[in-house]
Amino acid sequence: MSITHYLTLAIALFSIGLIGVVLRRNLLVAFMSIELMLNGANLSFIAFSRYLGDMQGQMAAFFIVILAAAEAAVGLAIIVLLFRRQGSVQSSVFQNLKDKVGV
Amino acid sequence: MAEIEQNFSFSQLWHLGYPTLILVIAAFTALMTSIMRFKRSFLVTSIVSALGFFLSALGTIFQIKAEVKGLFFGLEFGLYGQVLALIIALIGLVVVLFSYRYWLDYEQEGKKEIIPETMALMLFSAVGMQLMLFAQNWIIFVLSLEVMSIALYILVGIRRYQVNSAEGALKYFLLGSVAAAIMLMGISFLYGATGSLDMMSFLKAFSLLKLPTYSAGILVKAGLLLVLIGFIFKIAAVPFHFWAPDVYEAAPMPVTGFMATGVKVAAFGAFFRILMGIPYISFDAEHNRLLLNFLGLIFILTVVVANMTALRQKSIKRVLAYSSIAHAGYLLLGVMSYIKHQGQGSSHELEQIKTMFGSLQSILLYLAVYSLLTLGAFAVLTNLSKKKDLENIEELKGLAGRQPLLAAALSVFLFALAGIPPLGGFFAKYYLFSQAIATELYLYAVIGILFSAVSLYYYLAPVVAMYFMKTEASQEQVQSEISTPFYSKLLIVGMMVLVFYVGLFPQSVLDLF
Numbered sequence: 001m002s003i004t005h006y007l008t009l010a011i012a013l014f015s016i017g018l019i020g021v022v023l024r025r026n027l028l029v030a031f032m033s034i035e036l037m038l039n040g041a042n043l044s045f046i047a048f049s050r051y052l053g054d055m056q057g058q059m060a061a062f063f064i065v066i067l068a069a070a071e072a073a074v075g076l077a078i079i080v081l082l083f084r085r086q087g088s089v090q091s092s093v094f095q096n097l098k099d100k101v102g103v
Numbered sequence: 104m105a106e107i108e109q110n111f112s113f114s115q116l117w118h119l120g121y122p123t124l125i126l127v128i129a130a131f132t133a134l135m136t137s138i139m140r141f142k143r144s145f146l147v148t149s150i151v152s153a154l155g156f157f158l159s160a161l162g163t164i165f166q167i168k169a170e171v172k173g174l175f176f177g178l179e180f181g182l183y184g185q186v187l188a189l190i191i192a193l194i195g196l197v198v199v200l201f202s203y204r205y206w207l208d209y210e211q212e213g214k215k216e217i218i219p220e221t222m223a224l225m226l227f228s229a230v231g232m233q234l235m236l237f238a239q240n241w242i243i244f245v246l247s248l249e250v251m252s253i254a255l256y257i258l259v260g261i262r263r264y265q266v267n268s269a270e271g272a273l274k275y276f277l278l279g280s281v282a283a284a285i286m287l288m289g290i291s292f293l294y295g296a297t298g299s300l301d302m303m304s305f306l307k308a309f310s311l312l313k314l315p316t317y318s319a320g321i322l323v324k325a326g327l328l329l330v331l332i333g334f335i336f337k338i339a340a341v342p343f344h345f346w347a348p349d350v351y352e353a354a355p356m357p358v359t360g361f362m363a364t365g366v367k368v369a370a371f372g373a374f375f376r377i378l379m380g381i382p383y384i385s386f387d388a389e390h391n392r393l394l395l396n397f398l399g400l401i402f403i404l405t406v407v408v409a410n411m412t413a414l415r416q417k418s419i420k421r422v423l424a425y426s427s428i429a430h431a432g433y434l435l436l437g438v439m440s441y442i443k444h445q446g447q448g449s450s451h452e453l454e455q456i457k458t459m460f461g462s463l464q465s466i467l468l469y470l471a472v473y474s475l476l477t478l479g480a481f482a483v484l485t486n487l488s489k490k491k492d493l494e495n496i497e498e499l500k501g502l503a504g505r506q507p508l509l510a511a512a513l514s515v516f517l518f519a520l521a522g523i524p525p526l527g528g529f530f531a532k533y534y535l536f537s538q539a540i541a542t543e544l545y546l547y548a549v550i551g552i553l554f555s556a557v558s559l560y561y562y563l564a565p566v567v568a569m570y571f572m573k574t575e576a577s578q579e580q581v582q583s584e585i586s587t588p589f590y591s592k593l594l595i596v597g598m599m600v601l602v603f604y605v606g607l608f609p610q611s612v613l614d615l616f
């Protein structure tokens with residue numbers, strides 16, 4: 001297995017995540033897609049770390065895990081809040097904020 | 104790496120970073136006092152926060168005076184970061200002062216919706232902003248970026264009984280996290296290409312591109328592009344600006360003011376910090392041009408789209424949001440003129456250094472003046488929003504008769520944002536554009552000046568509403584406007600005087616930097 005394989009997997013994870021955020025209408029799925037993107041970055045860090053024989057990349061991966069956990073705490077709280085207000089987690093429900101154009 | 108051999112010593116950390124540590128201590132103290140909920144706990148929390156910001160600003164001034172600088176585990180303390188950290192501490196202080204009454208009104212409504220933690224969150228966010236400016240390592244940078252952003256996600260949605268507010272928080276959260284993930288992916292590519300997590304790897308990657316034997320060109324290009332996209336997201340430049348107006352509209356008025364100024368200063372400061380190393384890296388003309396063209400494209404898009412969209416807005420918050428996007432565009436022009444110096448021959452080395460310093464100065468001055476003006480506008484608007492945030496420009500009708508001082512102040516800030524002499528905004532803009540012309544960025548400068556003339560239209564709309572339109576204000580509206588506390592008025596007048604001072608005596612301000 002060369003670095004290319006790992007990188008391909010990392011980029012695939014990242015792209016699936018990005019497409020998921022853009023296309024999926026369910027907020028929880030969009031949220032999971034963000035985690036997927038972060039994990040793609042994580043895998044890429046670790047693969048490079050191994051390839052370069054340098055520990056900094058692995059350290060970065062640990063910090064990204066922490067970061068993802070912190071984001072999950074706040075993100076899920078916001079989604080719960082929205083569900084309480086609107087009774088739905090479909091993003092199509094939340095379209096109150098937009099340009100109100102006048103003359 | 105040299106950093107690994109360093110020993111952790113608390114005294115050195117305190118010596119280098121005590122203004123930021125003061126903010127950390129204040130943040131935890133504010134969190135404690137706000138949780139305890141004794142009588143007047145919100146007053147105590149506010150005093151702690153104001154004191155924290157004030158001491159931090161004071162400490163930064165001492166550090167600048169004493170020329171404290173040094174490295175500490177991926178943090179680099181130096182004059183550039185300290186000047187911007189000072190601006191951030193002052194922004195926090197001003198926001199705490201003018202927003203106290205606003206939050207208190209929510210508390211007195213008895214809705215239970217007041218969240219005393221706002222002050223603590225603002226402090227945490229400011230800690231992230233300051234660290235971002237000192238970060239020398241990508242991990243530290245990303246972590247401080249997230250400290251800033253996560254606190255802001257909560258602040259945006261803090262009026263949790265309002266649907267719009269939660270929706271804004273969601274939008275900010277989703278797009279902010281995607282931006283962070285994109286940036287992290289880019290950083291991992293740069294790490295792979297250069298083998299280092301130092302922030303200089305951004306520039307090192309550029310110089311790798313010109314080695315003929317280097318085969319991982321796509322990796323480097325993708326990495327550079329992803330990191331740049333992440334930054335463009337954070338400074339809210341077109342085409343990744345669409346979150347800003349929605350989020351600004353959803354956030355409570357003081358938080359909007361805090362975001363429009365603090366985040367911009369921090370994100371822009373960090374962005375420019377990376378590019379500052381350009382003159383010290385052997386760079387070839389082609390890549391320099393590539394970077395310039397990329398930033399030039401973003402600049403044109405930002406200035407054109409932001410100014411044109413702002414023309415048709417009815418909501419004052421959205422107008423200010425588009426205005427902050429447009430100002431990010433003007434700042435990009437300053438960055439471009441800085442980069443352009445590198446491309447010009449080094450035959451007059453001394454002259455080159457002088458003009459480069461001029462560009463740096465113009466960017467710092469612009470950030471400071473922009474923050475002052477935007478904060479001033481939001482201070483006035485916060486004082487006008489009791490119980491309900493001011494939404495439409497129409498609500499300002501006839502304000503000049505009812506509240507002459509606030510109307511005058513808002514007009515001054517808006518005129519200055521538009522860049523009308525003799526106010527502070529004019530000089531900052533003039534200096535920025537003159538730097539661009541000095542580096543022969545004629546086309547960009549002309550576009551910038553033209554569209555800043557267009558911006559006059561939407562800055563004038565609220566002024567026209569305040570002075571030339573008369574309506575019978577509803578009883579409720581008058582009630583909400585009447586109670587502007589004395590110290591808020593004093594603060595607004597002080598900021599107004601400062602705007603005139605910057606405009607009339609620009610040289611004395613420039614000497615400060």
